[in-house]
Amino acid sequence: xxxxxxxxxxxxxxxxxxxxxxxxxxxxxxxxxxxxxxxxxxxxxxxxxxxxxxxxxxxxxxxxxxxxxxxxxxxxxxxxxxxxxxxxxxxxxxxxxxxxxxxxxxxxxxxxxxxxxxxxxxxxxxxxxxxxxxxxxxxxxxxxxxxxxxxxxxxxxxxxxxxxxxxxxxxxxxxxxxxxxxxxxxxxxxxxxxxxxxxxxxxxxxxxxxxxxxxxxxxxxxxxxxxxxxxxxxxxxxxxxxxxxxxxxxxxxxxxxxxxxxxxxxxxxxxxxxxxxxxxxxxxxxxxxxxxxxxxxxxxxxxxxxxxxxxxxxxxxxxxxxxxxx
Amino acid sequence: xxxxxxxxxxxxxxxxxxxxxxxxxxxxxxxxxxxxxxxxxxxxxxxxxxxxxxxxxxxxxxxxxxxxxxxxxxxxxxxxxxxxxxxxxxxxxxxxxxxxxxxxxxxxxxxxxxxxxxxxxxxxxxxxxxxxxxxxxxxxxxxxxxxxxxxxxxxxxxxxxxxxxxxxxxxxxxxxxxxxxxxxxxxxxxxxxxxxxxxxxxxxxxxxxxxxxxxxxxxxxxxxxxxxxxxxxxxxxxxxxxxxxxxxxxxxxxxxxxxxxxxxxxxxxxxxxxxxxxxxxxxxxxxxxxxxxxxxxxxxxxxxxxxxxxxxxxxxxxxxxxxxxxxxxxxxxxxxx
Numbered sequence: 162x163x164x165x166x167x168x169x170x171x172x173x174x175x176x177x178x179x180x181x182x183x184x185x186x187x188x189x190x191x192x193x194x195x196x197x198x199x200x201x202x203x204x205x206x207x208x209x210x211x212x213x214x215x216x217x218x219x220x221x222x223x224x225x226x227x228x229x230x231x232x233x234x235x236x237x238x239x240x241x242x243x244x245x246x247x248x249x250x251x252x253x254x255x256x257x258x259x260x261x262x263x264x265x266x267x268x269x270x271x272x273x274x275x276x277x278x279x280x281x282x283x284x285x286x287x288x289x290x291x292x293x294x295x296x297x298x299x300x301x302x303x304x305x306x307x308x309x310x311x312x313x314x315x316x317x318x319x320x321x322x323x324x325x326x327x328x329x330x331x332x333x334x335x336x337x338x339x340x341x342x343x344x345x346x347x348x349x350x351x352x353x354x355x356x357x358x359x360x361x362x363x364x365x366x367x368x369x370x371x372x373x374x375x376x377x378x379x380x381x382x383x384x385x386x387x388x389x390x391x392x393x394x395x396x397x398x399x400x401x402x403x404x405x406x407x408x409x410x411x412x413x414x415x416x417x418x419x420x421x422x423x424x425x426x427x428x429x430x431x432x433x434x435x436x437x438x439x440x441x442x443x444x445x446x447x448x449x450x451x452x453x454x455x456x457x458x459x460x461x462x463x464x465x466x467x468x469x470x471x472x473x474x475x476x477x478x479x480x481x482x483x484x485x486x487x
Numbered sequence: 488x489x490x491x492x493x494x495x496x497x498x499x500x501x502x503x504x505x506x507x508x509x510x511x512x513x514x515x516x517x518x519x520x521x522x523x524x525x526x527x528x529x530x531x532x533x534x535x536x537x538x539x540x541x542x543x544x545x546x547x548x549x550x551x552x553x554x555x556x557x558x559x560x561x562x563x564x565x566x567x568x569x570x571x572x573x574x575x576x577x578x579x580x581x582x583x584x585x586x587x588x589x590x591x592x593x594x595x596x597x598x599x600x601x602x603x604x605x606x607x608x609x610x611x612x613x614x615x616x617x618x619x620x621x622x623x624x625x626x627x628x629x630x631x632x633x634x635x636x637x638x639x640x641x642x643x644x645x646x647x648x649x650x651x652x653x654x655x656x657x658x659x660x661x662x663x664x665x666x667x668x669x670x671x672x673x674x675x676x677x678x679x680x681x682x683x684x685x686x687x688x689x690x691x692x693x694x695x696x697x698x699x700x701x702x703x704x705x706x707x708x709x710x711x712x713x714x715x716x717x718x719x720x721x722x723x724x725x726x727x728x729x730x731x732x733x734x735x736x737x738x739x740x741x742x743x744x745x746x747x748x749x750x751x752x753x754x755x756x757x758x759x760x761x762x763x764x765x766x767x768x769x770x771x772x773x774x775x776x777x778x779x780x781x782x783x784x785x786x787x788x789x790x791x792x793x794x795x796x797x798x799x800x801x802x803x804x805x806x807x808x809x810x811x812x813x814x815x816x817x818x819x820x821x822x823x824x
Contacts, residue, residue: 271522271523271524274522275521275522276522277522277523278523279523279524280523280524322523324523330557331555331556331557332556332557333556333557333744334556334557334717334726334744334745334746334747335728335744336713336747336750337751338712338713338750355728355730355733356728356730356742356744369523372521373521373522374712375521376712376713376714376717376747377547377556377717377745378519378529378547379556381518381519382518382523384517384518386523
């Protein structure tokens with residue numbers, strides 16, 4: 162069989178351990194989709210695959226056991242899903258245009274979750290639209306609150322929802338519900354003073370626990386939605402690490418701009434001599450230094466006065482080294 | 488006198504009223520819910536008729552308009568004190584029929600035996616109450632079962648209908664505004680609200696119900712947040728707070744704020760003693776206060792069956808279901824429930 166593996170991988174088909182067999186990977190931005198597409202996924206799995214489907218770690222579907230000869234046929238069946246989910250595509254009917262930038266993952270957000278500070282799947286789709294298709298290996302995930310159920314901190318870009326608690330002392334009875342919730346479940350940013358609440362904005366992570374705990378609507382949500390942008394988390398063999406805070410109290414537009422700017426940074430600095438011509442963003446920043454990255458990332462970005470940026474970001478993480486036993 | 492009025496006439500009438508005094512009504516407040524992007528109906532000032540939420544029950548009751556959640560009673564220095572200005576000189580409050588029944592329960596407490604509470608009176612006696620008519624009520628309503636579905640004598644009444652509104656005016660300022668709109672007079676008598684939810688309310692509750700096992704389940708279910716008390720149109724408890732200003736401890740203020748019999752601290756006394764420690768005990772106290780103690784003192788049930796405590800409870804504890812359990816327990820201990 163003569164097959165350009167680079168081409169099929171870019172087309173979101175995998176080279177599997179079984180010779181001649183591939184797997185189709187279906188991206189679902191935000192992991193949220195109309196149920197009707199499940200029927201199409203079932204059809205592909207039963208007609209061309211081995212009848213099974215894997216839910217991927219990034220909230221897509223992977224249909225295994227597909228004969229490589231059937232890639233074109235599968236792409237035809239994928240078309241309604243690609244269109245239904247409004248995925249940007251260069252050649253209709255030919256499947257996915259690229260696979261480098263991974264599915265944008267998101268928690269269920271405020272579609273369902275009472276804790277979520279925003280519609281994380283909606284924002285995920287907005288980002289998908291702004292960055293896909295692209296060959297660069299970017300991992301982006303969005304989570305509704307600092308509980309970080311989606312594990313946004315293990316991504317190149319993690320977006321964590323924030324709300325700025327609005328306090329109306331006239332509605333506060335001093336029950337201490339918010340103070341207790343913040344102390345026991347979050348960052349202990351509240352204290353009762355003269356039976357009213359003082360909030361330490363430096364400590365506050367905008368999780369919204371105070372709003373949820375308040376029985377009188379003394380604490381309510383800010384009209385504006387805010388986000389904490391954490392960057393360059395990663396898994397992998399070299400130096401896995403959690404993403405660190407770049408900007409807190411950021412706005413949606415600035416985040417999208419920073420992500421797009423990062424593609425320009427990677428284009429400028431990527432080491433094409435790296436294995437497979439791929440070098441992961443975080444390692445590029447390790448090489449160039451954060452200042453160089455920041456120069457690219459903030460190009461044309463106008464942060465709101467509320468936003469707080471870390472001028473320098475330092476990462477740690479795991480450095481594999483066995484202890485030496487004598 | 489009843490009038491048929493249009494949407495635009497109502498807007499003009501409310502605009503006219505709000506030019507004369509504070510007008511409070513249930514109003515849809517954007518983003519005011521605990522979770523994000525959730526709008527809820529709360530009490531707020533309005534300037535036009537279209538701001539009144541007719542189609543939803545308010546989460547919090549009218550109570551906060553005349554009994555502020557946090558109210559400074561007086562400011563003090565070494566040997567002087569003065570009261571703050573009242574929240575308003577005159578007000579009009581739009582409220583549901585159940586809430587007007589609730590007002591009479593607040594009156595029981597704050598006007599008991601002719602002993603008027605100064606601060607309550609200051610706002611309450613300067614307020615006109617206009618009932619928002621309910622024909623069908625809402626899912627959690629059980630005012631009929633509590634005997635609070637009728638429309639008591641009030642300053643006005645408004646009903647939203649497909650073709651506009653019916654407005655009854657019983658005070659001159661409102662009547663003048665209605666007449667200025669050349670509204671058509673009609674014959675209309677408000678009808679009591681109807682509920683789908685029916686609750687068996689015991690007439691008399693024997694003391695033994697207090698020791699019934701029905702309260703135990705609340706030990707695990709209730710989170711003692713106090714929302715049920717704060718949304719209740721009849722809960723009248725407050726607690727006092729004395730504040731000595733940090734910058735000068737010779738000056739300060741005394742406040743009263745709403746209290747909740749469910750929240751920690753309510754039964755604390757000197758010596759570190761608290762009387763009702765378990766959640767079940769607190770639920771029992773609340774339920775029996777609403778269904779027995781108040782009645783023993785003032786001759787009528789405190790609960791008016793508005794269902795707000797059901798609607799707000801994050802743990803889905805239903806007070807109407809609790810009333811049913813009390814009625815059952817009455818039978819078990821040989822009462823006449």
